[in-house]
Amino acid sequence: MPETDPVEVFLPPVCPPTGRAPLPLLGGPPAERSDAARNRVALLDAARRLVDADGVAALTMERLAAAAGVGKGTVFRRFGSREGLMAAVLDFTESAWQASVISGPAPLGPGAAPLERLLAFGASRAELTLVHADLIAAAGHRGSRNLAVHSFVETHVRYLLTQLGVRGDLPLVTSALIAPLEAPVLVQQVRIEGYPIDRVVAAWRDVAERIVRG
Amino acid sequence: MPETDPVEVFLPPVCPPTGRAPLPLLGGPPAERSDAARNRVALLDAARRLVDADGVAALTMERLAAAAGVGKGTVFRRFGSREGLMAAVLDFTESAWQASVISGPAPLGPGAAPLERLLAFGASRAELTLVHADLIAAAGHRGSRNLAVHSFVETHVRYLLTQLGVRGDLPLVTSALIAPLEAPVLVQQVRIEGYPIDRVVAAWRDVAERIVRG
DNA sequence: GGACTAAACGGACTGCGGTCCGTTTAGTAT
DNA sequence: ATACTAAACGGACCGCAGTCCGTTTAGTCC
Numbered sequence: 001m002p003e004t005d006p007v008e009v010f011l012p013p014v015c016p017p018t019g020r021a022p023l024p025l026l027g028g029p030p031a032e033r034s035d036a037a038r039n040r041v042a043l044l045d046a047a048r049r050l051v052d053a054d055g056v057a058a059l060t061m062e063r064l065a066a067a068a069g070v071g072k073g074t075v076f077r078r079f080g081s082r083e084g085l086m087a088a089v090l091d092f093t094e095s096a097w098q099a100s101v102i103s104g105p106a107p108l109g110p111g112a113a114p115l116e117r118l119l120a121f122g123a124s125r126a127e128l129t130l131v132h133a134d135l136i137a138a139a140g141h142r143g144s145r146n147l148a149v150h151s152f153v154e155t156h157v158r159y160l161l162t163q164l165g166v167r168g169d170l171p172l173v174t175s176a177l178i179a180p181l182e183a184p185v186l187v188q189q190v191r192i193e194g195y196p197i198d199r200v201v202a203a204w205r206d207v208a209e210r211i212v213r214g
Numbered sequence: 215m216p217e218t219d220p221v222e223v224f225l226p227p228v229c230p231p232t233g234r235a236p237l238p239l240l241g242g243p244p245a246e247r248s249d250a251a252r253n254r255v256a257l258l259d260a261a262r263r264l265v266d267a268d269g270v271a272a273l274t275m276e277r278l279a280a281a282a283g284v285g286k287g288t289v290f291r292r293f294g295s296r297e298g299l300m301a302a303v304l305d306f307t308e309s310a311w312q313a314s315v316i317s318g319p320a321p322l323g324p325g326a327a328p329l330e331r332l333l334a335f336g337a338s339r340a341e342l343t344l345v346h347a348d349l350i351a352a353a354g355h356r357g358s359r360n361l362a363v364h365s366f367v368e369t370h371v372r373y374l375l376t377q378l379g380v381r382g383d384l385p386l387v388t389s390a391l392i393a394p395l396e397a398p399v400l401v402q403q404v405r406i407e408g409y410p411i412d413r414v415v416a417a418w419r420d421v422a423e424r425i426v427r428g
Numbered sequence: 429g430g431a432c433t434a435a436a437c438g439g440a441c442t443g444c445g446g447t448c449c450g451t452t453t454a455g456t457a458t
Numbered sequence: 459a460t461a462c463t464a465a466a467c468g469g470a471c472c473g474c475a476g477t478c479c480g481t482t483t484a485g486t487c488c
Contacts, residue, residue, distance in 0.1 A: 033454055036466060060444060071468030076446065145402050172417030175403060179393035188359050189389060203386030210424050247484055250436060274474060285438030290476065 040078055042068040047089050056086070056134040086139035087147055090132060094149045097128050101156060114163040118208055121160070123201045125153065125181050130190060130197065136183040144182055153178060164212050177211060180204055254292055256282040261303050270300070270348040301356035304349045308363045311342050315370060328377040332422055335374070337415045339367065339395050344404060344411065350397040358396050367392060378426050391425060394418055 032040075046068040050059050061082055065072045079085035106112035107120040129136065136143035144150060158174040166173065179185070181204065189195045246254075260282040264273050275296055279286045293299035320326035321334040343350065350357035358364060372388040380387065393399070395418065403409045 033465065035454065039466085061446085062444075065468085072445095073447085073449095073468050074466075077466075082445065141398060144398065145406075168420050169413065169417045172403065172409065172414055173421060175399065176394035176418060176421045179396065179399045180390035182393065182396070182399070184355060184358065184398075185389065185393045185396070189386065192359075195386065199383065200386055203383040204390060206382050207387060207390045207425060210428060211421060214424060247435065249484065253436085275476085276474075279438085286475095287438050287477085288436075291436075294476095296475065 036078075039068070039070050039074055043070065043075060043078055043085075044088060044092065047085060048092070051089060051135070056138045061085070083138070083140040083142050086135055087142035090135045090139050090143060091148055093132065093135070094128070097124070098149055098152055101152075114160045115209075115212060118157070118160045118164070118212070119205050121157065122181065122204045122208060126186055126197065126201050126204065129181060129183050130186050133183045133187050133191075161212070166212055167214060173211065177208060180207070250292075253282070253284050253288055257284065257289060257292055257299075258302060258306065261299060262306070265303060265349070270352045275299070297352070297354040297356050300349055300353035301361055304346060304353050304357060305361055305363065307346065307349070308342070311338070312363055312366055315366075328374045329423075329426060332371070332374045332378070332426070333419050335370065336395065336418045336422060340400055340411065340415050340418065343395060343397050344400050347397045347401050347405075375426070380426055381428065387425065391422060394421070 043064065047059065047064055050064060050067060061075050062072055064085070065075045068075075075085070079088055101108055101121065101124075103109055107116045108124050110117075112120070139147075154171075154174055157178060158170055161170060161174060161177075186197075186200065189200050190197050257278065261273065261278055264278060264281060275289050276286055278299070279289045282289075289299070293302055315322055315335065315338075317323055321330045322338050324331075326334065353361075368385075368388055371392055372384055375384060375388060375391075400411075400414065403414050404411050
């Protein structure tokens with residue numbers, strides 16, 4: 001693992017939930033070859049199956065390659081690293097949640113008052129993060145940042161705080177409000193220290209309300 | 215790396231800042247053998263030198279063993295894993311900071327008003343965390359939790375919040391207030407997104423004041 | 429000093445992440 | 459259909475974290 005991570009784009013990125021590559025943009029890089037596309041889908045599929053079956057820790061790159069019927073080199077060309085693979089699996093599984101925030105039923109989805117939405121968001125996000133905690137950890141810094149879902153979370157919360165008229169350095173206050181919902185923090189509180197998740201969520205809501213009240 | 219980390223006590227723990235083992239307690243485990251003690255000090259010393267010289271990424275367990283003039287097995291018996299080693303180095307380097315919070319000059323140390331101390335704490339902690347970010351990352355979950363300094367931070371902030379008369383679920387509110395000061399969050403904001411650290415600290419102080427005001 | 433034992437030692441060994449490069453193949457132009 | 463090329467392929471290979479077990483040694487009791 002290099003200290004300063006190099007440029008990390010593995011084109012073209014997967015496009016959940018189909019795992020299919022996006023249509024080539026005019027003037028962009030050339031379209032993906034059909035064998036590459038087949039292998040991407042096969043790999044992502046096999047990875048999800050293996051994780052479901054035996055857990056994150058049991059998934060090795062060689063096993064995945066064997067399960068998908070490709071060579072090890074192909075796995076690394078596709079995902080760059082084990083962390084990259086895990087991030088792809090995670091992105092895939094979280095896209096459904098993202099959709100439910102954008103267009104699902106209130107209060108998580110649109111329609112409820114902003115504060116109500118914010119509180120619903122915290123509970124939902126905490127729950128999901130705990131479910132995916134192993135995957136997030138295995139994805140390294142890509143697990144909590146550098147991921148579509150992360151910038152989505154930031155944008156959504158900042159939007160709600162704006163709606164609520166919160167003053168101050170919004171991007172950084174938003175980030176501070178999201179920080180307690182990061183996987184390592186929740187894992188420590190719930191899995192290690194044994195706090196019930198409801199109580200953790202209630203405390204987060206308390207903090208959120210104090211921030212909103214100013 | 216096992217999914218569920220097993221019991222992880224490597225007796226006896228180092229006692230910063232000397233790196234010496236604590237005196238054996240009556241009825242406790244037998245005292246450490248002299249060769250083991252010598253090797254612990256030599257290893258911790260060599261590790262700090264190597265990290266200073268070439269950075270965290272360049273430190274391999276084999277190199278460390280060679281530098282300290284011991285076998286590889288000894289390094290692992292002493293620290294359990296690379297993460298354990300990094301945590302030991304980190305604990306060592308952070309003990310000075312801890313001392314300055316306990317008994318250093320105000321406003322970080324005792325003597326200032328609680329709110330002033332809290333704000334000074336945030337700035338100081340953020341700065342230190344950023345300096346040690348690589349080490350913290352290399353120490354894995356031991357880097358931010360499971361470490362003497364972590365429970366110290368929790369205890370200190372909870373104490374200050376109590377002094378300030380903050381109501382609510384104090385342990386969890388404390389944890390939420392500390393979360394934005396965790397290394398990955400700060401690294402994202404400062405190193406990746408490029409926010410000046412002063413601005414990050416200011417936002418944290420803003421959040422802290424809102425929590426205190428209730 | 430000599431014998432004994434529990435602990436420490438150290439290096440060969442394993443498995444995994446990640447790289448490299450010679451080989452194969454999809455897509456295209458003729 | 460054939461030739462051509464850029465991209466994908468795959469498995470041998472490397473370095474490192476972590477384990478195992480036969481060997482050495484510190485501390486103790488006579």
